[in-house]
Amino acid sequence: MTIILNSCNQPKKEDSSSKPVEFKFLLEQFADLKIMRYQVPGFESLDLKQKELIYYLSQAAISGRDIIFDQNGRYNLAIRRTMENIYSTYSGDKSSEEWKNFVVYLKRIWFSNGIYHHYGSEKFLPSFSQDYFMELVKNTDQSKFPVRPGQSVDQLIAELIPFIFDPNVLPKKVNLETGTDLVKTSAVNFYDGLSEEEVEGFYKGMAQPNPQEPLSFGINSKLVKENGKLMEKVWKIGGMYSSAIEKIVFWLNKATEVAENEQQKQWLEELISYYQTGDLKTWDKYNVLWVSDHISNVDVVNGFIENYEDPLGRKATWESVVDFKDIEATKRAETISANAQWFEDHSPVDPGFRKKQVKGVSAKVITVAQLGGDCYPSTPIGINLPNADWIRKEHGSKSVTMENITYAYDQAALGNGMLEEFAFTAEEQELAKKYGSLASNVHTDLHECLGHGSGQLLPGTSSEALKNYQSTLEEARADLFALYFIMDPKMVQLGVIPSEGSAKAEYNAYIRNGLITQLCRIERGKNIEEAHMRNRQLIAKWCFEHGKESNVIEFVKKENKTFIRINDYNKLRELFGKLLAEIQRIKSEGDFHAGQKLVEDYGVRVDQQLHKEVLERFKKLNVAPYGGFINPTFTLIENDGKVKEVKIDYPIDYATQMMEYSTNYSFLPTWN
Known part of the structure; x- marks a missing residue:
């Protein structure tokens, strides 16, 4: 019996086994964005174990998608899920100009992982009216809106409207303007109810256990104030973002089973340990092991890595890249x-x-x-x-x-x-x-x-x-x-x-x-x-x-x-x-x-x-x-429980991939 496990079940795709056709790199344009595809030359020449490793690492890479949405703004998941519900279940006219503008707005949210421009950092506004938005909501499946416990749909929409339509409400994801409180005026979800002075004071007060090997304090946590006391909510299993990190770790564990060598297996296991504990010493140990691996062909970046989106340059966004040499x-x-x-x-x-x-x-x-x-x-x-x-x-x-x-x-x-x-x-x-x-x-x-x-x-x-x-x-x-x-x-x-x-x-x-x-x-x-x-x-x-x-x-x-x-x-x-x-x-x-x-x-x-x-x-x-790009998809082909091949396909529809990810790879609650 042959079982096909498709990592991204796309109805529109170019099958890699079909007769050769000219590869289409540019798929579509909207707003100031273009959507492209990339090829993965050399994949077919990898051995089966390497292909299987890439499959598992790729599953881990797309399992953390919700994290970056939430990091980019605390209302992003609620707005994305609201718009996706409308996109999927709205029963009205889908041929009007305003509907087309709505679709563009949703596509921009997908592209930027939220409502702020991915490069310029400013909030982008819809090209449709608030009245039209209310009409969309009214004619959409009410049971699928991402309401809070005890909250009505009307209350949810009233809460979201200022963040969607008002240009003066949290207008920038990251504010770097001199002379302002960079924390209070930035919409990124790294701090809650704090001032720049409070954040700086908190981390200045943390003593490095070994100044020669300083830990990256704050890189994997949100800093909040609870009962008047500042505390970190660490991104780990059992902590903040746990449900998504658990899925990432599940696939990383699968990857260790087909690691190319012991060295690669060792740093993968250390990365898993870091996700389980949130311990910064473990993070450094993982990085030392990872950077010392010069023999593996397949590699991955996976974690809270870059601090560009923190106005203070401390907190890191989650990212992943799976590759081979x-x-x-x-x-x-x-x-x-x-x-x-x-x-x-x-x-x-x-x-x-x-x-x-x-x-x-x-x-x-x-x-x-x-x-x-x-x-x-x-x-x-x-x-x-x-x-x-x-x-x-x-x-x-x-x-x-x-x-x-x-x-x-x-x-x-x-x-x-x-x-x-x-x-x-x-x-x-x-x-x-x-x-x-x-x-x-x-x-x-x-x-x-x-x-x-x-x-x-x-x-x-x-x-x-x-x-x-x-x-x-x-x-x-x-x-x-x-x-x-x-x-x-x-x-x-x-x-x-x-x-x-x-x-x-x-x-x-x-x-x-x-x-x-x-x-x-x-x-x-x-x-x-x-x-x-x-x-x-x-x-x-x-x-x-x-x-x-x-x-x-x-x-x-x-x-x-x-x-x-x-x-x-x-x-x-x-x-x-x-x-x-x-x-x-x-x-x-x-x-x-x-x-x-x-x-x-x-x-x-x-x-x-x-x-x-x-x-x-x-x-x-x-x-x-x-x-930006849509990803290729990888499919495990199994026979009697054993992997026989990993098939690669190149999807051609941006919205389909985004909705598929939101359906099958969305693991966080709306409010974190």
Whole structure:
């Protein structure tokens, strides 16, 4: 008897066993978003045990989806489930313009894991009226709304309406505006009823048991006040988010049964122990074991990892990426990591801020098999972990470049007109077409593999000293490391890039994006909120200002359109080096005020006249500035209780996958 266990039962899909067809990368666009698919080349060549491992890890990756919704705002699950009930059971007209607007609003909620823009952090509002919303509610199955115990549907809707329709009620997921209480004015669900001063005081009062190996206090908990006393609600089995974490652990336990080797099994078991206890020492032990595993082909990131969504840079969102090594492409990354000490020794930063001995740097190019949590649907293109500075210094770091993801982005963007519209010359366009994809991947390799792992803190400097500016400055530091070294002759000598043309293509793309094209992602009249975007403008604008005397970068006009032109690539590299040296000093010394000034002076404010022009030019292209992916699905094929094969399929419908996840992988209560 053959039993098929389908991890994502999608009615619309392209069967991998059907005759070859052209793979469709771009599926749909709405609002400022595009939905894409990615391929998983090489999956069929894995052995059965590795395929089964990927299946179990993928199940764990999508089992934590509710967690990121709740972390992004305490009303997100209630709003999502309310909208999904309407989407599924509304009995009225589904052909009207307002219904279409309703569907777009729900799709945006799915994409952003809540009601706040995934990148800009501002609350997005429905394009349908409150009266229409009430009509939808009235004609929807009343028994399936996510009411609290003893609450009526009318009371639920009255509670939710201000958070959906009022632009002044919790308007930002993460507020980084200087001079405000960052905790009180941020909607993220990491703190409850507290001020920034109270939070800072709570964690300052926690003594590190071993200052040489500081624990990541607060990374896996919500801080609340109960009966006048501050306390942490830890995210673990038996604690907050327990029902979802139990499912994650169930699948991780299954994964240990088919681990590739004892080392991999050991760190998987340690991760399970961490989820069971919430113990931060166990978290560090897991990270040390994980970062030391250089032999496994299949790998996973799973946990409360990045702190970008906490205005204080302490709490971490839940995420997961399941992957396996791209053997051929990894040769490039391994060449870079094998020369890590050379790059560190030749860094333009003060010698006192360099690592005397670079340890445990590993880099690989991966094929992503599944995305989850804060990495889904929108995903990074590279990762460098773990984040703890002491582990990176003593045990090294793992860096990955997600090449099948970058390939999917490139394929979906073919012919969209962006390059032709914003590149100044035909020569610039040709450099981009010839070298752009490789140059971007090499930048990511350098950024993740060496940039984040470079340098060191001075004794006594806290890794949290830069507070809400930490994320922007850390991304700038890693970008500058990549930009400085991609132009170094060593890169050609090592065979990583074919010629200096690759570096020029990357310089053109980076400065063009930092000064001009990323403005298409910002709402008219707004400044920059997101850490990566602040970082890019900071670098580009600082180099423009400090290179004015030599006219290193200039704004030029052609046919009443604004472009940038780099006049001296070598001097631009020198500027990258000078800024890298300063930002490394800021990090090494924990110079908060210098870091704050750098970000506020160069990374935040937008030239409104240029912004208006860019938005008008961009609108004519009909291109969505942000993109994300739907996941492939994996199916276990069993015979007499034994796994015989794991089948991969590529769904083609975004809404179907989202509703399937909400039906079969939604494990948290509405109110947590």
